[in-house]
Amino acid sequence: xxxxxxxxxxxxxxxxxxxxxxxxxxxxxxxxxxxxxxxxxxxxxxxxxxxxxxxxxxxxxxxxxxxxxxxxxxxxxxxxxxxxxxxxxxxxxxxxxxxxxxxxxxxxxxxxxxx
Amino acid sequence: xxxxxxxxxxxxxxxxxxxxxxxxxxxxxxxxxxxxxxxxxxxxxxxxxxxxxxxxxxxxxxxxxxxxxxxxxxxxxxxxxxxxxxxxxxxxxxxxxxxxxxxxxxxxxxxxxxxxxxxxxxxxxxxxxxxxxxxxxxxxxxxxxxxxxxxxxxxxxxxxxxxxxxxxxxxxxxxxxxxxxxxxxxxxxxxxxxxxxxxxxxxxxxxxxxxxxxxxxxxxxxxxxxxxxxxxxxxxxxxxxxxxxxxxxxxxxxxxxxxxxxxxxxxxxxxxxxxx
Numbered sequence: 001x002x003x004x005x006x007x008x009x010x011x012x013x014x015x016x017x018x019x020x021x022x023x024x025x026x027x028x029x030x031x032x033x034x035x036x037x038x039x040x041x042x043x044x045x046x047x048x049x050x051x052x053x054x055x056x057x058x059x060x061x062x063x064x065x066x067x068x069x070x071x072x073x074x075x076x077x078x079x080x081x082x083x084x085x086x087x088x089x090x091x092x093x094x095x096x097x098x099x100x101x102x103x104x105x106x107x108x109x110x111x112x113x114x115x
Numbered sequence: 116x117x118x119x120x121x122x123x124x125x126x127x128x129x130x131x132x133x134x135x136x137x138x139x140x141x142x143x144x145x146x147x148x149x150x151x152x153x154x155x156x157x158x159x160x161x162x163x164x165x166x167x168x169x170x171x172x173x174x175x176x177x178x179x180x181x182x183x184x185x186x187x188x189x190x191x192x193x194x195x196x197x198x199x200x201x202x203x204x205x206x207x208x209x210x211x212x213x214x215x216x217x218x219x220x221x222x223x224x225x226x227x228x229x230x231x232x233x234x235x236x237x238x239x240x241x242x243x244x245x246x247x248x249x250x251x252x253x254x255x256x257x258x259x260x261x262x263x264x265x266x267x268x269x270x271x272x273x274x275x276x277x278x279x280x281x282x283x284x285x286x287x288x289x290x291x292x293x294x295x296x297x298x299x300x301x302x303x304x305x306x307x308x309x310x311x312x313x314x315x316x317x318x319x320x321x322x323x324x325x326x327x328x329x330x331x332x333x334x335x336x337x338x339x340x341x342x343x344x345x346x347x348x349x350x351x352x353x354x355x356x357x358x359x360x361x362x363x364x365x366x367x368x369x370x371x372x373x374x375x376x377x378x379x380x381x382x383x384x385x386x387x388x389x390x391x
Contacts, residue, residue, distance in 0.1 A: 011132045011361065015206045016199060025196040032188050032384075036181070039389035051385035058381045066199040067374045068367075073137060076144040083148035087155040091162050098163045 014071035024065045031058040124362040136364055143368045147375050150338075154379055157331045161386065164323060174317060175324035176388065178243055178251075180234055184388040187230045188380065194223030195377045198346075202370045205363035210356060213366070217350045220373065224343040231336055238325070245329050249322030328387055335383060338376045345369045 035054045043050060064070040069077050122132065129135040165172050201216035242250035349369050352358065358366055 028192045079144045083151045091159045
């Protein structure tokens with residue numbers, strides 16, 4: 001339900017159809033409700049991953065349809081995915097680093113522990 | 116090719132409108148990538164602090180208003196719909212539709228900021244702020260509201276922040292100030308007893324959660340204001356009839372920026388408000 005148009009000056013563009021826009025909007029609303037409901041249930045350590053998975057599905061919908069990435073030149077998507085890879089590298093390495101500073105290496109750092 | 120028509124909106128250094136359009140869009144995406152990396156610094160602070168002190172997040176996230184946060188998420192999603200629709204209107208030469216949809220997007224943006232203001236005001240009233248300004252008195256406030264709804268004794272408001280327990284002494288002890296609990300796993304039992312509902316069991320350094328909260332939502336809020344300024348400018352230009360199906364690049368790029376702001380909120384909402 002999407003159209004492409006070509007103007008007299010040869011600008012070839014993709015136009016999102018209204019039904020697609022409304023469908024994406026409805027899915028985003030459903031996704032928000034699902035996140036809120038899922039947060040009320042305790043899945044233990046899985047909570048964070050579930051919330052992030054739902055958020056990523058929602059973000060992908062926004063990027064692919066509202067931001068036209070699905071119909072754009074692939075290079076724009078490469079820029080976005082590339083920046084996200086660097087974000088993951090940044091956060092991943094920072095977490096790996098901070099995990100090295102275990103409290104047992106610093107005596108007295110964690111009085112909550114039995115020694 | 117040199118004989119082709121050169122429309123007003125086409126920069127002299129571009130061969131065709133298509134080349135200009137594609138270049139503008141690529142430039143915008145590169146800018147959005149830098150925006151993502153800007154926010155990544157704060158997401159990194161969040162991740163590191165959360166992995167070291169999950170108990171603080173379990174304790175503190177209950178003070179954020181899930182209802183207002185959820186409504187704001189829906190408001191932003193609606194604004195993204197109207198923005199994407201506005202781009203469509205520009206592409207299809209529907210000037211009145213474009214004006215209407217841009218105005219609606221601007222209205223949703225105002226709505227988001229209004230709700231955000233209400234949330235910030237509540238945090239301010241309850242002293243749930245960053246660093247040295249963290250003087251929480253929510254429990255006290257709640258019990259006072261039942262008896263005397265108007266007056267919050269100034270004595271409570273001016274209570275000093277709780278002092279961390281003194282570090283253990285002895286030759287082998289480090290000079291680093293004691294943390295109340297060890298990081299995740301090592302103090303798993305301790306996290307249980309610090310679940311909400313236990314009065315007076317607030318973990319230390321909760322102010323850092325609110326520091327992260329205000330920085331992340333504050334930077335996001337600044338981006339909302341930035342996006343609204345761009346939409347306001349687009350609105351003025353669309354009233355003047357500057358945009359046609361031949362030339363709608365500013366609407367398209369402004370839309371991309373607005374969607375990115377929505378995208379970041381999609382992650383901020385569950386991370387800050389929902390998972391503890």
